[in-house]
Amino acid sequence: xxxxxxxxxxxxxxxxxxxxxxxxxxxxxxxxxxxxxxxxxxxxxxxxxxxxxxxxxxxxxxxxxxxxxxxxxxxxxxxxxxxxxxxxxxxxxxxxxxxxxxxxxxxxxxxxxxxxxxxxxxxxxxxxxxxxxxxxxxxxxxxxxxxxxxxxxxxxxxxxxxxxxxxxxxxxxxxxxxxxxxxxxxxxxxxxxxxxxxxxxxxxxxxxxxxxxxxxxxxx
Amino acid sequence: xxxxxxxxxxxxxxxxxxxxxxxxxxxxxxxxxxxxxxxxxxxxxxxxxxxxxxxxxxxxxxxxxxxxxxxxxxxxxxxxxxxxxxxxxxxxxxxxxxxxxxxxxxxxxxxxxxxxxxxxxxxxxxxxxxxxxxxxxxxxxxxxxxxxxxxxxxxxxxxxxxxxxxxxxxxxxxxxxxxxxxxxxxxxxxxxxxxxxxxxxxxxxxxxxxxxxxxxxxxxxxxxxxxxxxxxxxxxxxxxxxxxxxxxxxxxxxxxxxxxxxxxxxxxxxxxxxxxxxxxxxxxxxxxxxxxxxxxxxxxxxxxxxxxxxxxxxx
Ligand code: HEM
Numbered sequence: 001x002x003x004x005x006x007x008x009x010x011x012x013x014x015x016x017x018x019x020x021x022x023x024x025x026x027x028x029x030x031x032x033x034x035x036x037x038x039x040x041x042x043x044x045x046x047x048x049x050x051x052x053x054x055x056x057x058x059x060x061x062x063x064x065x066x067x068x069x070x071x072x073x074x075x076x077x078x079x080x081x082x083x084x085x086x087x088x089x090x091x092x093x094x095x096x097x098x099x100x101x102x103x104x105x106x107x108x109x110x111x112x113x114x115x116x117x118x119x120x121x122x123x124x125x126x127x128x129x130x131x132x133x134x135x136x137x138x139x140x141x142x143x144x145x146x147x148x149x150x151x152x153x154x155x156x157x158x159x160x161x162x163x164x165x166x167x168x169x170x171x172x173x174x175x176x177x178x179x180x181x182x183x184x185x186x187x188x189x190x191x192x193x194x195x196x197x198x199x200x201x202x203x204x205x206x207x208x209x210x211x212x213x214x215x216x217x218x219x220x
Numbered sequence: 221x222x223x224x225x226x227x228x229x230x231x232x233x234x235x236x237x238x239x240x241x242x243x244x245x246x247x248x249x250x251x252x253x254x255x256x257x258x259x260x261x262x263x264x265x266x267x268x269x270x271x272x273x274x275x276x277x278x279x280x281x282x283x284x285x286x287x288x289x290x291x292x293x294x295x296x297x298x299x300x301x302x303x304x305x306x307x308x309x310x311x312x313x314x315x316x317x318x319x320x321x322x323x324x325x326x327x328x329x330x331x332x333x334x335x336x337x338x339x340x341x342x343x344x345x346x347x348x349x350x351x352x353x354x355x356x357x358x359x360x361x362x363x364x365x366x367x368x369x370x371x372x373x374x375x376x377x378x379x380x381x382x383x384x385x386x387x388x389x390x391x392x393x394x395x396x397x398x399x400x401x402x403x404x405x406x407x408x409x410x411x412x413x414x415x416x417x418x419x420x421x422x423x424x425x426x427x428x429x430x431x432x433x434x435x436x437x438x439x440x441x442x443x444x445x446x447x448x449x450x451x452x453x454x455x456x457x458x459x460x461x462x463x464x465x466x467x468x469x470x471x472x473x474x475x476x477x478x479x480x481x482x483x484x485x486x487x488x489x490x491x492x493x494x495x496x497x498x499x500x501x502x503x504x505x506x507x508x509x510x511x512x513x514x515x516x517x518x519x520x521x522x523x524x525x526x527x528x529x530x531x532x533x534x535x
């Protein structure tokens with residue numbers, strides 16, 4: 001994959017990731033008879049939330065997919081996907097805070113404190129913030145290994161996101177369960193890989209001594 | 221086609237629907253001109269999609285009603301799916317005629333009654349009511365129906381009839397939502413006998429002067445405007461007079477969140493969200509939510525039903 005084709009693909013992916021926003025915009029302004037239905041604010045909150053969660057899971061799927069089909073260059077797109085997750089979730093929050101609650105701070109604070117599903121959502125979004133802020137190249141360099149540690153937080157965020165979804169559903173939990181299943185598969189994949197490497201490493205230890213495991217740990 | 225010599229509330233307030241109606245009349249006229257005869261039902265009911273003959277009933281609000289489109293495409297009717305547009309999408313083929321209702325329990329005239337026998341002897345009334353969903357949205361709906369109490373009295377309930385229990389049709393063939401155990405099917409709702417006999421309580425057969433669309437609970441549904449919308453059980457096939465309080469579907473699903481009474485109450489929150497305010501469907505994206513009123517604004521009519529009852533415990 002040449003530098004140039006990566007750049008073209010990145011531009012294409014960027015536009016692709018903007019499609020949900022484009023469609024929502026047309027619907028908000030009622031272009032070509034499109035509409036958000038009878039309850040547009042609720043619909044906006046839901047659609048932004050759903051796309052945010054979709055992008056979180058897509059981001060988490062990049063590494064396994066790369067392993068399984070061996071396309072190393074997929075990794076070059078992961079950051080953009082993660083940032084789009086953040087963008088859609090920020091819009092999710094802003095729709096809730098701005099359109100639904102009209103930036104009525106006491107009401108929002110009360111919701112965050114008293115409604116467990118919103119507490120969880122808020123926690124997830126706040127945890128996502130430092131990841132978005134440290135996604136620049138210079139930050140990656142500056143933080144070094146701590147960067148990777150910090151960005152593992154995305155697993156916790158995804159779990160909180162799915163719990164938030166599950167908890168806000170009135171009665172029909174099928175859809176959040178499907179999300180939970182996908183997330184569980186993605187997490188299991190990570191755990192299996194890690195467990196295998198650890199096992200391989202401990203075999204190495206018995207042969208080569210301790211320095212080896214330290215190296216393996218670092219590269220997981 | 222019977223003509224009406226009075227002005228309905230929505231004809232003053234909702235021009236788009238008035239136009240709809242003219243188009244409908246025009247279409248009906250063409251159909252007649254083409255030699256088609258209308259499917260006359262016994263009693264006052266016209267053809268399946270037709271206009272109903274009704275008189276203006278009491279208690280109507282003068283707030284502007286929601287559009288036909290909002291009322292008939294944004295529905296909670298889990299028998300046809302849990303998304304708001306599922307009922308519209310999945311209920312079009314539903315057969316709401318012929319229809320029978322089984323009446324049983326503590327009354328002297330139990331039996332199987334045809335839809336026509338149930339509605340026929342009564343005068344249909346227009347009633348424009350506020351409708352408040354437990355999910356904190358609301359509409360204003362011009363229902364057509366009969367006072368439930370007038371209907372129930374015809375079955376001669378006895379002195380042991382303390383509650384009325386209603387059941388929705390259970391037919392997973394026709395109601396795809398019933399193929400998944402989202403709620404315990406069939407849907408069951410209930411009222412105290414005093415609530416059932418209250419003059420605000422309606423057995424509804426229409427909306428906007430027309431036969432109730434399937435997605436709104438055809439052919440027969442309950443409306444208790446001071447309670448959350450889920451009390452308004454749809455496509456009713458059973459009415460039972462009982463001496464004990466019925467177990468209702470949402471209570472069974474989650475008794476911490478949904479109670480038997482389900483009276484609209486801005487001071488008692490749903491465990492997961494506030495009930496203090498509501499979003500009026502049809503309002504603009506930048507409009508504020510409006511405060512929810514005690515008993516959905518019908519306190520004057522119904523508060524006395526609950527005198528002495530702790531509404532925090534009996535939610
Ligand atoms: C990582 C963070 C978050 C994720 C992944 C997320 C995801 C979701 C999803 C998937 C839904 C359901 C959409 C549907 O039913 O179609 C939802 C609903 C909702 N979320 Fe979030 N969300 C997050 C953060 C937040 C935050 C910070 C707030 C507000 C402070 C919030 C408030 C809401 C509200 C109010 C609803 C709608 C509840 C309802 O309609 O009853 N979320 N969210």
